Amino acid sequence: MSLDLSNDPHRRYNPLTGEWIQVSPHRAKRPWQGKQEETPGEQKPKYDRECYLCPGNDRAGDARNPDYDSTFVFTNDFSALKPETPSESLNTSDLLIAQGEKGICRVICFSPRHDLTLPEMALPQIREVVDLWVEEYTQLGSREYINYVQIFENKGEIMGCSNPHPHGQIWAQQTIPDQPAKELKQQTQYYEEHGQTLLGDYLDLELERGTRVIVENDHFVVVVPYWAFWPFETLLISRRPFARFTDMSREEKEALADITKQLTVRYDNLFEVSFPYSAGFHPAPTDGNGYPQWHFHQHYYPPLLRSATIKKFRVGYEMLGTPQRDMTPEASAALLQEVSPVHYNER
């Protein structure tokens, strides 16, 4: 009897982190009597006077937003990291270990419009967001004590987002965070063995097969990775193996705006709802080292499972054992491939 990945329980290896996920395809059909999420409410206004991200409004303390008409970035009023923290290390018997951590947290408003999200924005507007990502990565990364710049977006209440105004965050800091540190280790090892980037070789395999490819253009490809944990998790990979936002050509910046729109439109169309996710870029560290082994990419981690109201819970076994999924990545990819490339609000 041979293993059937579309039906038999199995493990898959994530070469980017060196960890495994567990797949239980046959379980996709089990009934669900548990928690149902609320769907996002009615139409939002273009401007909300209560919103602390809208142009001209007051923020925490004495801060007030300018009357911005494109993107707008500011230092988080409740930053998790601060520049002036002492870099001291504490260690008791190698068991109680702590280190001061310096950093800067920023908030990026994608648009002055309170009611838009990335898939609903026009390409030139998304292009401005790309420019801001590049600029912030460059500026923050050039500071002596910033060695990693984590750019991300929490979209939707279900992803802990406390304000519906379209925005992302940046946490830039002294040490390389846990996930990029794992990816660095794995990418370095692969590069030393093969003389190619791990994601470059992986992308070739995916393009050959096509089954897990969702959208692509001249410079980027988005796949449901072979080792996806979240039901509709995707991975955006640059065709050219570059490492940093600062390595991007003008064409690549345009292509990044384009592929962002293509992907998020498909996400929204899947359940015809503003699709929640956490997404974030993994460029190379900004510690001044060269990183030929690092391949620029972005992760999308959306929580929804079967509908706009049923999500995947990362609990019990997932916390204590191994991340587990019910549907195969191939089945998810097929659904994302099927949906219309035109946003349901524009049809």
Add this chain to the structure above:
Amino acid sequence: MSLDLSNDPHRRYNPLTGEWIQVSPHRAKRPWQGKQEETPGEQKPKYDRECYLCPGNDRAGDARNPDYDSTFVFTNDFSALKPETPSESLNTSDLLIAQGEKGICRVICFSPRHDLTLPEMALPQIREVVDLWVEEYTQLGSREYINYVQIFENKGEIMGCSNPHPHGQIWAQQTIPDQPAKELKQQTQYYEEHGQTLLGDYLDLELERGTRVIVENDHFVVVVPYWAFWPFETLLISRRPFARFTDMSREEKEALADITKQLTVRYDNLFEVSFPYSAGFHPAPTDGNGYPQWHFHQHYYPPLLRSATIKKFRVGYEMLGTPQRDMTPEASAALLQEVSPVHYNER
């Protein structure tokens, strides 16, 4: 200027997994305008004819529960793992790697009463649950193809639990899951260097200090670990460094029932609500090897942050960077130490 762990952003090292968490104590005070959880509904009935876990009721397919009057265990009708899966490995270029995985999934009903949870059960009843954990670990672990037995409980809708009848689960399988595999590596390295178990030495430090100790008895101690990620995460550690459920004495089994009640009562009292969590044991693997380095322990991962309706979101930065917490583990421990040891329903 020296580092103040109760105020300055810092990282802490988790020696059990080899990973870091980030602590931002000053952020505990930020306002929250985001998602509010629902609190569990009104009083539940002692018996619910619609519940597929209540005694005498029908389950999926043709299965029907016996009229049990203590605990009851059965094979999950929607098992994520199955005994008959072929153990084949697939590997394309070290990038697409999958392995068939054998296993068994079981469901444990803690009580015939639909309306009780562990903290509301009497000690002799909890003692019966302990006996069942021991028995299942022994039985499942003795099968040739079962090398790890993961016993856990998802409590509360917010933790993906789809049935309020008090129950836990067991996923027993061929390979050692991700989390215990990390713990094995770290415990082995520590034991080789120090000739003592990592958690034994850690427990000594915690008992000396006392600040993070929540409850204890002759055989077990519960602490908020120095490296806790979840706001009220705790770690139950055996005083004696044994590795397996099968190593426990009668006194230790009784003490495990006692400490389970002590801890879960305090959890419920914290916000005067049936406190949601995922909890699970990490005993040694059941692959037949000796594990002198393995120290028996249990993790409690509760999601609530500030009240019965505001939870911690593990999103964006946590998924892409490093797990991050706002309150210090010491501040959480102080709150858990303060609450009454008597359940709010019994006062």
